Amino acid sequence: MKNIATPTVPSVGRLRPLGVREVTLKPGFWQQRQETNRTASLDHIEHWLEKAGWLANFEVGPAARRGREFSDTEIYKLLEAMSWEYGRTGDADLEMRYKDIVRRVAAAQEPDGYLNTNFGRSGQAPRYSDLEWGHEIYSYGHLIQAAVARARVAGLDDELVRVAVRAADHVCEMFGPDGIVAVCGHPEIEPALVELYRVTGERRYLEQAQLFVERRGTQVLADIEFGRSYFQDDVPTREAEVLRGHAVRATYLAAGTVDVAVETGDTELLDAVTRQWHNTVARRTYLTGGMGSRHQDEAFGEDFMLPPDRAYSETCAAIGSVMLSWRLLLAHGDAAYGDLIERTLFNVIATSPADDGRGFFYTNTLHQRTPGTEPEPDVLVPRAASSLRAPWFAVSCCPTNLARTYASLAAYLATVDDDGLQIHQYAAATINTDRFGCEIETQYPDQGRIAVRITEAPDSPWTLSLRIPHWATGATLDGRPVEPGWAHLHRQFAPGDVVVLDLPVQPRITAPDPRIDAIRGCVAVERGPIVLCAESVDLPEGVDLNALRVLPHAEERDGAVVVTGRTVQPPAHGWPYGIALEPAITGTVDVPLRPYHRWARRGPSTMRVWLPLADGRTE
Amino acid sequence: MKNIATPTVPSVGRLRPLGVREVTLKPGFWQQRQETNRTASLDHIEHWLEKAGWLANFEVGPAARRGREFSDTEIYKLLEAMSWEYGRTGDADLEMRYKDIVRRVAAAQEPDGYLNTNFGRSGQAPRYSDLEWGHEIYSYGHLIQAAVARARVAGLDDELVRVAVRAADHVCEMFGPDGIVAVCGHPEIEPALVELYRVTGERRYLEQAQLFVERRGTQVLADIEFGRSYFQDDVPTREAEVLRGHAVRATYLAAGTVDVAVETGDTELLDAVTRQWHNTVARRTYLTGGMGSRHQDEAFGEDFMLPPDRAYSETCAAIGSVMLSWRLLLAHGDAAYGDLIERTLFNVIATSPADDGRGFFYTNTLHQRTPGTEPEPDVLVPRAASSLRAPWFAVSCCPTNLARTYASLAAYLATVDDDGLQIHQYAAATINTDRFGCEIETQYPDQGRIAVRITEAPDSPWTLSLRIPHWATGATLDGRPVEPGWAHLHRQFAPGDVVVLDLPVQPRITAPDPRIDAIRGCVAVERGPIVLCAESVDLPEGVDLNALRVLPHAEERDGAVVVTGRTVQPPAHGWPYGIALEPAITGTVDVPLRPYHRWARRGPSTMRVWLPLADGRTE
Incomplete structure (x- = not known):
């Protein structure tokens, strides 16, 4: 299995991803934000994880544990972000910080692979006693995703990878065909296990992910105030028509379901998620690409229930949406997935972080009726209570989720297939694959001109494909009109050739x-x-x-x-x-x-x- | 102090209330609903209080306790409903059931007056260890309101009255000027203590209520995820411009504040609540009179944030709104308060109960986008999750709140002052005070004709005042046009005189x-x-x-x-x-x-x- 330094590497599909070493951002809209993430947000997050005591949770006794039941995952998402950054830059200081955190995390793992600072010790609830709300299996998911990132940039011989493999083995043991018939209240283990299968070749991780996907929707979890749709346990994923319930849970589950469907050749399952994506985009998505209208349960509303005031549009749900669209894009190759990714990146993921990388929107409303109040810099702000960017939250999933997304952002720009190279997102960048090379020069989105200069090309005709956004009526490619969708140029390119796309940005x-x-x-x-x-x-x-x-x-x-x-x-x-x-x-x-x-x-x-x-x- | 069989009896004010023995509903819109409440809802509620174990909580050990932290209050609200019904009908069976429940409640009171099944015993949290969410003082409020109802229909020599007095004394001891400087996360003790003062003449109850009102808004409670506005601890009541936060909490507090202001002659405080009422009605009230737009915290939204879909409009908030408007009406005499009461009665309080009195809306949305699902008859439905009327809820405040409101409904129809009789709400009814008597004949609201036939009148001129609703452009009184507001007829009426009001109901x-x-x-x-x-x-x-x-x-x-x-x-x-x-x-x-x-x-x-x-x- 090819180990590309990128978040998801399907073994089959219409398009193949590139990694953070094959696509490099150059100065421009996204590189500036990626740099802020690298130079400020990672520090800021590490500072707060220490300050809030969530990192120390791996060392202290159960009585001294601090933070919510899922706080371990913020450390894992930081480790994932560090891994992508290390893969991209080889930064030795970052590598040292990464290893130090991994050492602290690893020491907390039990001999049987169990790892969670909130359960199972004296004075804590027993392991797996609260699958609805405990987030234990969810936590393994982020642990595994961090380890996958590390394995893809530094190989399998790594302490975090060993920790994650032990945890994954423990999950398969506990929740496998002969184990507890359950799922986690928060999906996330599903895409993680498939990726671990992709990186290790261990098929039982895929089978366990498949088992979790098939179990969900059969009402294996207890009913809760918000109803079982909250954690997508209302209807089997295979039968659902639209995303529903908690928006982060829904998008993570759908992403993992695509992974399972692709690896097992289950076209019915893939069709189900594809249908859910289309219905969700047509009826339950904000103009910004944001998802989730309801504060109470951080959930999708009903069809067309999209109030701009108090739009929830959680930053993490936008990230989940990009994860899902990207997997469908790799599977199907349709330009529409890139359209939604672009919209979501520019209008939610670019909205959340403060310019200095040390503050974040948790929710992203489309209408602010009264001016908010600046949060105090040293105070842990309750979840979505702040109407201005806040440094940290009691539930602080969004900052670390942004960090791993910005660190791996270049991976979402382009793909390859047997026939050529596809450019999905426009940013100043350099692309170098084993077959193709090009420089993308643009001031996008300020300006609509995108120049692709070929730097390396095979000695035979191939296809350069450019996504024409759905709104880009009047776009031209080398002066000729092109329609929204894909513009394909099939020819034998020579180094130095320049292709110019003009998108209308009035x-x-x-x-x-x-x-x-x-x-x-x-x-x-x-x-x-x-x-x-x-x-x-x-x-x-x-x-x-x-x-x-x-x-x-x-x-x-x-x-x-x-x-x-x-x-x-x-x-x-x-x-x-x-x-x-x-x-x-x-x-x-x-x-x-x-x-x-x-x-x-x-x-x-x-x-x-x-x-x-x-x-x-x-x- | 005059002991009228009615929920609130201010010692000063523009108008004086009448009791449930002075105003009797006759067959028509409201009498039918009051009868359903008496014959079905009271049984239904008692059945569920036993079934859910909330009544047995007063007898069982702490480990066997069931229900939420405030479940004791459902028993108290049932006792209040039973008291008004007993006062109205003298029903001996009801009296027996009342006494049986009171016996069970009284047995649980501690020697120092403390009474709460959720705190203070072995294995429970200590008394008053969670004032933000514990609802302990709130529970005394409903206990006292039940006892006040009983005292007003049956006198002070009653077991429940003694229990409530002991509890009130305990509250004054614990939270008085030398006690814990705190308030309860849920207002309710404030109006209750003032009424207990009115019924017993014990001034320290009034002073304790005043202390609670003055403390609130000075941030004596801890901050919470929803912010301190949730329990009105953000701004002193005296300074606030509008109702905000949890709508039931807000309206109960405002009602109690009017009570305190009136009894202490604090016109600044009364003006503050009056201003809040006007701003809330102009900017934060649904067309139905419903209050509260937000599911997450059952709270008022910002000004003009009144989405019809997922309008929360909790039934209890409507009851709180009637409590508040009624107190302001007694204080000021303005017809506008009666307008809002009428709107709220016909469009929220009449909406909530099922026709058979055995199901209830907790929330009252103004737009249902997809058909709801019938709740299972034997299942305790999570709070506001049902979109159809449900028999009982995990948080079941609304059914018992409706029961006490319907049982005392006649008390909101009319008032007296030195100059005459005021009719605020139109329903077929008989009114007999010590000076005036009349029969009201009407098919209102189906038809707009309201005939008031005088049955008893003093031997001198007096004023019959009729509220002309704000929407009633074109109304006539005895054929002559009258404007919205008050229509006054000053004359010497004779028994048999009939006055006919015609309200335009096209x-x-x-x-x-x-x-x-x-x-x-x-x-x-x-x-x-x-x-x-x-x-x-x-x-x-x-x-x-x-x-x-x-x-x-x-x-x-x-x-x-x-x-x-x-x-x-x-x-x-x-x-x-x-x-x-x-x-x-x-x-x-x-x-x-x-x-x-x-x-x-x-x-x-x-x-x-x-x-x-x-x-x-x-x-």
Whole structure:
């Protein structure tokens, strides 16, 4: 099995991934963020893991344990991020820090492979006594993913890999065909075990993942207040029509199910997840690519239940969505998966981190009605309570999840197949595979011009494929019009050849499906892959963002996107329902729009992605 | 102090309440529901309290205790309901059941007055070790309210009254000026202690209530994930501008604050709550009168954050709202308080119970997108998880809260002052005070004619005041036009005199304040005090309620209210955002509308209160 330094390496599929050593980001939108992650976020995370005591949990007695039941996984996700960074840069300091943490983790593993700081010791609940909420098997999943990353950048002879293999063997022993008939309340072990199979060749890891996938949905978990759909135990994955329940759980499970389906040749299962992806994208996804509308259970809402205010759109769910879309892209090769990945990267994953890499959005609302308050720098903020980026959370899954995603980001740019090279995401980058080489030069997404300069090519015709985003009506390739989907160039390229793709990134008005009740009569403005928003700090003094109506036309002026707004006088009354309450228009104002991912970087503000139309219509 | 058989008896105020023996419902809308409560719901509740083990908690050891930390209060609310019913009917069987339960409760009280089955015994958390979530003082509140009800119908010489006095003394001892500086995470003790003061004359109960009111908002409770606004400990009540946080907590606290303000002559405090009421009604209240938009923390949303789908609108919050409005009505005499009470009674409190009195809505959504599933009859349903009326809940505050409200309902119909009689709510009823007597004959709200026949009157001129609802444009009194607000008739009435009020109950179109984003471009239809809704079971086969657009005109045809709807063809696409997605109109259909309180009584269905307009405008 080929060991590419990349998160997922299916043994079959339409496309084959490249690794973080084959694709290198060059200065630009994404490289800047990857550098901030490397130079600031990794430190910041390590600092907080020590400060909050979650790292020390591997050393202290059970009475001194701190943090939530799943806090071990934040250490594992940091180790995964460090592994990808080490693979990319070979940084010796990072390698030392990695080894030090691994040593501390490894010392806590029990002789039978069990590893969890929250269960099984004196004064703690017994092992596997709370599969609904305990996150024990989930924790192994992140442990294994970290070890897979390490194995792919440094080989199998590694302490963390040995720890993860012992843990995986323990899981197969405990929950195998003759073991406890159960699944974990939080999926994650499924993609991890398949990847461990891919990296070790041990087929029983695949079989165990398959068993977990097949068991889920047969109501092996107890019912809970949120219902069994919360952890996808309501309907067998094979039969479900759409993603539902907790959005992170749902996307992780779907990703692992694709892995199982691909490796076992189970096309029915692959079709099921493919269908769920399409239905979820058509009915349960925010304009930003964000998933999950509900705060209460961090869950998908029903079809078209997509309120912009208090949109949950958890950062981790966006990462789960990218994991899922990427696996489907490798399996099927459809450009649509790359479209959603692009949207999600630019509008959720780029939105969450602070510019200094030391603060994060946990949720990503599309409408902030009242200015938030800056969290105190040294305080562990409750989960999604902060409306501004916070340094750390009581449930701090998102920062470490971002860290591993940014560290492996280059792996999502391109793939190969027998026929050539496919470029899915546009960023300044260098690609060097065993057959192809190219330089991608672009200021995307600020500008729509993408130049691909061939640096190495086989001595025979091959196909260079470029994804044309679904919104890119009017795109040209070397001056010739191309349609959204795939643009294929089949020829014998020579080093020095340059291909130029021009994507139209002028602002455009976007209207919602009329079934999305919460944004009826509103439009959004997009520019290329970027969702724009209006933010109170850009408005003249005294203009209330929530008392604005816009005309459905946006234009670029001096580098900024502007829509014309009408200010309105809100009605004054003691009861907000009655006859003809439509407010009077009092003036006209230019409303500058900025990328959504830039919002809340200038202090507390109000913000809207969806802007009510002045005439109440969307057309 | 005069002991009227009514929930709240302020010693000063603009109006004086009447009791359940002075106002008697006659056959009609409310009497039917009160009878169902008496004959079915009280049995049903007692049955479930035994079945779930919550009543037995007062007898069993701590290890055998069942239910949530606040389950004791369901027994107290049942005792309060039984007291009002006994006061009204003198039912001997009810009296026996009451005494039997009181005996079981009383046996569990500790010698120092402490009474709570969830704390303080071996294997339980220590007393008052979790004031944020423990509900211990809250539980005393409901105990005391039950005892006050009993004292007002049967006098102070009663076992439950003695238990409650001992508990109140214990609270004053523990949390008085020299005791623990704390409040309870759930307000409720505040109105209870003031009422106990009113019934016993013991001023220290009032002072303790005052102390609790003044302490709250000074951050005496620990911070929690939802923030301190959840239990109103964010801002002193005296300074707050609007109700916020958990809606039941907020309304109970505000009710108790009015009680304290009135008894202590603290006009600043009374003004504060009055201001909060006005702001809450203008910005944070559903068309139904329901309060609370958020599932996660059962809380008020921000101003104008009133999504109809997944509206929380907890039944208990509606009861808290009536408690609050009633106290402000007694203090100020403004008709607006009666308006909100009427709206809340007809559209939330009448909505919750099943026709047979053995099922309840916990939440009261204004938009059901997918049909719910019938809860199993013998299963304790998790809190708000059911979208149909359920027999009992793991958190079962609403059924017992409704029981005490229905049992005391007649008390909210009318008041007196030195000058005469005020009628606030219209229902077929008999009123007999020490000075005035009348019969109210009406089919309200089905019909708008209300006839008040004087049966007893003093020998001098006095004023009969009738509330003209804010929506009742065109109302007439004895044929003469009257304006919304108060209609006063000052004269010397003679027995046999009849006054006829005609309220216009033809259907009317209601548009929302444009700041309520979630219902932009929609209208609702109301008829008199009744909010109407469209329900899928009334639509022709194949017509999807969520793919309908209506014309802004409603008319009554053969006794039913009908609007004209356009059926539309939803767009087919893989991504629900783009250009010109407005659906094509495919046909015209009559959409019958029914009272919202009648919805979901014919099996699972979808439902909308707010209907999108065919032309996208509200005017």
